[in-house]
Amino acid sequence: MSEIDPISLKPAIEKYIPLGRSxxxxxxxxxxxxxxWLSESVASEVAKNLNVPLADVHGVIEFYSLFYNKPVGKxxxxxxxxxxxxxKGGDGLLEHLCHHxxxxxxxxxxxxxxxxxxxxxxxxxxxxxxxWTMDNERSTIGDGAQEEDRPSSSVYGxxxxxxxxxGDGTTSLKKYGEYTALQKALRMKPEDVVAEIxxxxxxxxxxxxxxxxxxxxxxxxxxxxxxxxxxxxxxSEPGTFxxxxxxxxxPHSAIExxxxxxxxxGANKGYIYIRGExxxxxxxxxxxxxxxxxxxxxxxxxxxxxxVGAGAYICGEETALFESIEGKRGFPRVKPPFPTTNGLFxxxxxxxxxxxxxxxxxxxxxxxxxxxxxxxxxSPGSKLFCxxxxxxxxxxxxxxxxxxxxxxxxxxxxxxxFLRPERSRRTRLQSVLxxxxxxxxATPEHLDVKMTFEDLRAVGLPLGSGVVMVFDETRDMRDVLxxxxxxxxxxxxGKCYPCQMxxxxxxxxxxxxxxxxxxxxxxxxxxxxxxxxTDASLCGLGQTAASAVLSAMKIWPELFMESNGLPLxxxxxxxxxxxxxxxxxxxxxxxxxxxxxxAKPKPAVKNIAKNKTNARRK
Amino acid sequence: MITLTIDGKELTIEDGKTLLxxxxxxxxxxxxxxxxxxxxxxxLCRICVVEVEGQxxxxxxxxxxxxxxxxxxxxxxxxxxxxxxxxxxxASTLDLSxxxxxxxxxxxxxxxxxxxxxxxxxESDVKDDNPMYVRDYSKCLLCWRCVQVCAxxxxxxxxxxxxxxxxxxxxxxxxxxxxPETSCVLCGQCVxxxxxxxxxxxxxxxxxxxxxxNEISVLNTGRKRRK
Ligand SMILES: Cc1cc2nc3c(=O)[nH]c(=O)nc-3n(C[C@H](O)[C@H](O)[C@H](O)COP(=O)(O)O)c2cc1C
Ligand code: SF4
Ligand code: SF4
Ligand code: FES
Ligand code: FES
Numbered sequence: 096m097s098e099i100d101p102i103s104l105k106p107a108i109e110k111y112i113p114l115g116r117s118x119x120x121x122x123x124x125x126x127x128x129x130x131x132w133l134s135e136s137v138a139s140e141v142a143k144n145l146n147v148p149l150a151d152v153h154g155v156i157e158f159y160s161l162f163y164n165k166p167v168g169k170x171x172x173x174x175x176x177x178x179x180x181x182x183k184g185g186d187g188l189l190e191h192l193c194h195h196x197x198x199x200x201x202x203x204x205x206x207x208x209x210x211x212x213x214x215x216x217x218x219x220x221x222x223x224x225x226x227w228t229m230d231n232e233r234s235t236i237g238d239g240a241q242e243e244d245r246p247s248s249s250v251y252g253x254x255x256x257x258x259x260x261x262g263d264g265t266t267s268l269k270k271y272g273e274y275t276a277l278q279k280a281l282r283m284k285p286e287d288v289v290a291e292i293x294x295x296x297x298x299x300x301x302x303x304x305x306x307x308x309x310x311x312x313x314x315x316x317x318x319x320x321x322x323x324x325x326x327x328x329x330x331s332e333p334g335t336f337x338x339x340x341x342x343x344x345x346p347h348s349a350i351e352x353x354x355x356x357x358x359x360x361g362a363n364k365g366y367i368y369i370r371g372e373x374x375x376x377x378x379x380x381x382x383x384x385x386x387x388x389x390x391x392x393x394x395x396x397x398x399x400x401x402x403v404g405a406g407a408y409i410c411g412e413e414t415a416l417f418e419s420i421e422g423k424r425g426f427p428r429v430k431p432p433f434p435t436t437n438g439l440f441x442x443x444x445x446x447x448x449x450x451x452x453x454x455x456x457x458x459x460x461x462x463x464x465x466x467x468x469x470x471x472x473x474s475p476g477s478k479l480f481c482x483x484x485x486x487x488x489x490x491x492x493x494x495x496x497x498x499x500x501x502x503x504x505x506x507x508x509x510x511x512x513f514l515r516p517e518r519s520r521r522t523r524l525q526s527v528l529x530x531x532x533x534x535x536x537a538t539p540e541h542l543d544v545k546m547t548f549e550d551l552r553a554v555g556l557p558l559g560s561g562v563v564m565v566f567d568e569t570r571d572m573r574d575v576l577x578x579x580x581x582x583x584x585x586x587x588x589g590k591c592y593p594c595q596m597x598x599x600x601x602x603x604x605x606x607x608x609x610x611x612x613x614x615x616x617x618x619x620x621x622x623x624x625x626x627x628x629t630d631a632s633l634c635g636l637g638q639t640a641a642s643a644v645l646s647a648m649k650i651w652p653e654l655f656m657e658s659n660g661l662p663l664x665x666x667x668x669x670x671x672x673x674x675x676x677x678x679x680x681x682x683x684x685x686x687x688x689x690x691x692x693x694a695k696p697k698p699a700v701k702n703i704a705k706n707k708t709n710a711r712r713k
Numbered sequence: 714m715i716t717l718t719i720d721g722k723e724l725t726i727e728d729g730k731t732l733l734x735x736x737x738x739x740x741x742x743x744x745x746x747x748x749x750x751x752x753x754x755x756x757l758c759r760i761c762v763v764e765v766e767g768q769x770x771x772x773x774x775x776x777x778x779x780x781x782x783x784x785x786x787x788x789x790x791x792x793x794x795x796x797x798x799x800x801x802x803x804a805s806t807l808d809l810s811x812x813x814x815x816x817x818x819x820x821x822x823x824x825x826x827x828x829x830x831x832x833x834x835x836e837s838d839v840k841d842d843n844p845m846y847v848r849d850y851s852k853c854l855l856c857w858r859c860v861q862v863c864a865x866x867x868x869x870x871x872x873x874x875x876x877x878x879x880x881x882x883x884x885x886x887x888x889x890x891x892x893p894e895t896s897c898v899l900c901g902q903c904v905x906x907x908x909x910x911x912x913x914x915x916x917x918x919x920x921x922x923x924x925x926x927n928e929i930s931v932l933n934t935g936r937k938r939r940k
Contacts, residue, residue: 135888148864148871149887150895157876157885164888407878424875429756429776589875589882591757592746593795595855596802599880600829607831614830627798630771630791631759638770 103129104140116147117440119155119422123162124371124403128232131207132163147422158424158588160406161371168203168210170230173372176213177333178528178578179220179483179564182513188224188238189213215408215582216333216532217372219246220483220564221490227372234374245375248340249490251506254469256477257453258493260345265379268386271347276456277392280355288359289315292455295463296475301327301411301448302533302559303635304548307455310445313435314360317443322362324353325420325439325446328369328376329404329411332531333582334562337479338449340491342369342376345453346383350392350399352452355459357397360445365399368416371406408586412634413438413446415588426590427634448560450479470496474547478558484528484565487511487519494546500527501542503563510567525568526650528575530559532582533639535646536572557642573609573654576647580605583640594637597628601641608655618655622648717783732763732774732785743787744796744818747856748775749906752866755857760799760818764789771795797822805829806880808851811910815854837883842891844932845899847918850883853911859884859903872897 107125111118122141127133133141133156142152156162174180174189193200193211203210219225219236228235228242235242250262260266280288293308314322326349330338342349353365369376380401387393402420404410410419414428417439438444454476458466467475474496480503483489487508494503504510504524512522527537534557537544544554551558566575580602587598604621607613625641625648632638648655716725719732719741726735736743746758754776762771766784771792774785786792800819804826809815819826840848863873872895876885886895904912919929 138888148874148896150871150874150885153885153887154874154876158878429773584879587879589855589877589879590755591759592799592802592855593759595880595882596799596806600802600805600832603829603832620829623794623798624802626791627795631762631795631799632770633757633759633773 104137105144108141108144112144114422115145116422117420118145119147119152120159120402120405120419123152123156124405127162131169132166134164134166138164145422151423154424155422158407159371159404162405166203166207168208170208170228171210171212172226172228173212173214173217175215175217175219175223175225175227176578177216177220177582178532178575179216179334179489180223180225181574181578182484182566182570183223185224188226192226192238214372215585216331216335218330218336218339218370220334220336220481221249222246223483223489229374236375245343245379246339248344249488250340250344250493251488251490252480252493253498253506254477254493254495256457256469256493257341257348257450257479258345258491260348261340261491262344265343265383266345266347268347268383268390271345274347274351274354274387274390274392274456276459277351277354277358280358280459285315285359285361288355288459291463292359292458295454295458295466296473297451297454297458298474298548299448300450300454300479300560302332302530302557304558307447307451310435310447311356311359313433314362314438314443314445317436319443321364321440321442322360323439323442323444324356324360324362324365325413325416325444326353326365326367326399326449326452327411327413327416327446328367328373328449329408329416330373330449330560331370331408331411331586332533332560332562333579334483334528334531334564335481335560336483337481337491337561339373339376341449341453341479342367342373343379346380347387348453348456349449350383350387352447352455353399354387354392354397355455356445356447356452360443362445363397365397366402366420366439367399368402368404368410368420370411371404374403377401377403407588408582409588409634409636412636415634416446417444424588426588427636429633450561471545471547471549473549478546478561480546480561480563482507482563482565485511485513485522485567485570486565496547497545497550499543499545500537500563503546504542504565507565510565512567512569514569523568525566525570526572527566528562528564528643530557531562531564532579533557533635533642534559534562535642536650538650555646557639572647572651573605573611576605576644576654577602577609579643583636587636587640588634591631591633591637593628593631594633594640597624597632597637598640600624601628601644605644613655613657615657617657618648618652621655715779715781717779717781717785719785720787726779730779732765732772732777732779732783733761735779736774736787741787743774744821745775746815746854746908747858749856749858751906752858752861757857758799758854760796762792762795763787764792793822797824798828800824801826801828803854805832806835807854807909808849809909811852812854812908814908833880835880835883840891841915841918843893843897843899843915845892845901845915846904847913847915848884848892849911849913851911852909853884854909855882855884856908858906858908859912862902862906863897867902868898868900870896870898870900873903 108122111122126137142149176185217225226238236246250258289311297307299305407425409415410425412427415425419425434444470476480492510524511519583598584602587594589595625645628637628641746760756773756776761774763774764786765772801824837850876883
């Protein structure tokens, strides 16, 4: 890699210097854009300019998967290998691309032109198998044969309230029209705006299902010189892609929602925190924000800044997100205190999901009474469902709360058989992963459950972020579970012990399950790890990291028993041999050992892309 | 004053105290690992979790404030399972040979050190790169105390921070530099708060390696230890 000249770095990071530590992520992004990766000298320059301790800057680079402290290719192809994509041949595509370019996964070509990496969910699940390519600064979506600058939006469903401006490219302000809901809100007293949101019964769509009005009220009542409103667009829950479509096609809805929230709680500054894997949304948002500034909706009283994440699912957790904006590793904070009193920069903060905020202009425009005409008493309004996997027509479905799973699957053309499409009509549903990786599995017996917060809760299914990932009867659920295990082990922040070690142990056991190499007592071991994470973890990640696994253990206990892969009749034959005679496999290399091992031999293709995060997970 | 119930006993305690304080003042044992009077409590080891009536998740006693009419169980089935499993995962991850307190806890909770077969361990080479202390992160249980005293809990030196993420988190310096090349001032505060022998005075390390005190004094290993 060429010598680093700080001359070109300085102008690129200059505007972040006044932000101090809070400018760290933007500055690192800017630096990485110039050099492709973050070398020691670049990192020290950034540290010096922003006045952040060196060790802290290094700690931050190490935390985020999209920051590299070893050279990587100018072009990086990331292939999603999470659940929805795996169903559509994600692994095969990764293999094919590696073969085609003659590199191994996570390796960089000697001339530093290309790196290919497997990736966690890219938020493109309905387009599976998903591939995201960064070539210098150009971001594209597509499998190499077909490349697009932005992903297409497939939007369906019986009602189009939230999605009325979606499916047809970005909606400009001209097309969106004036912010009439904001204008109406400004004629109301702030407390009346809060009251209207409360009356609407709006519940957060980011996964935690917290009543939005109550959250706003808390922040409105807090006394402080500065308050913040944050739009959570980190969307990294495997299977979720709704916020991508909302922001890409209808950025003004979310922005108007933020303006109304800001007025209601008295915030003077807003942030949109968007995941690093969605770079193509950033210019769309910038344009929309500028349009809103020109129109006078944003300005001195209230303005919005975009912050881009860098590859960390945990940064969708609200307090980890604050830490990330503050320029730190995305470690969740202990609660209480809660964000409404001690949020970003320790100030009262309202953080809402994109979809939640998009509901706000609707509610204010129509009034809560009218809004409540859709949906059910306890789950008013419409909901976006991210339908992926084995259905004929994956995509984003808007439907009123109360729609059943059966109705939703019918809308999506029914269960399909990916490998043998001609058999689709005879292919039956095996299960549905509800709510994402942090969710739970539903089975055909749940087909007629109404999809509302209350009905789903009654049968132990979380609505989560609206993920409906469908598996047909031919799918091996052990493979799905293995990927879940890997996802959480990769994404645990490492702060608290139950999740830091539990996600690792869970992954190890699920790997054994997938290979039919379970050890005696793995069932109980997995259960103990799962319950310990659920009961004792510090944040929502660890508390839900075993949720889907524990639900699978209830539905398919046989998968977790010894010699699980064998057909029933063979089980007896092997039975005696299998019990308790598992030969201990060689202990796995530790991460440190594998790092050392890499340093030694120099293969034809340099192994340099294998740094930090990438070296971690096989 | 606050009145609450712990393990069926009604107790009275001053306002602002934690559940841990309340338990300890009344002779009820709650184990702790990461908690330390001198550092900001992060409630990250979760070994001190207790069951509080009305709360779905277990609560870390070291930071949760006692409140009137709280009903707390320090030894429920859930609590025991969580503590035992955390201890078993620790034993399968790192070298606890010098963490006597944790070994005792394992005994108390019937935790087996071989509960997780075929488990990846967090191993690393001993880093002996400065005259004052030796770092053996195979023994590190990530209590964060060293990072905190090096930063705004005491020294404001910011020589160490974290590397990696999740299971692969470790304590490290800027681009893995040797301690003398960092901002470290060899104050030794980190060594003082380390509970596991992961950070150890060089002198002690050399004695363990079989060197005599005389041989060591010639080496001039950092500051003299106060008696
Ligand atoms: C590990 C983890 C990841 C999360 N990711 C997201 C996310 O990507 N987007 C989001 O809106 N909420 C996410 N959340 C939920 C947020 O913490 C928070 O509850 C939400 O943003 C609040 O907005 P709402 O009330 O509008 O749902 C996540 C939570 C956890 C524990
Ligand atoms: S639960 Fe997991 S992600 Fe959350 S603080 Fe603990 S280690 Fe970090
Ligand atoms: S080195 Fe010691 S003080 Fe530092 S985190 Fe590890 S165990 Fe704690
Ligand atoms: S993009 Fe592949 S699972 Fe979401
Ligand atoms: S002692 Fe309470 S969480 Fe560690």
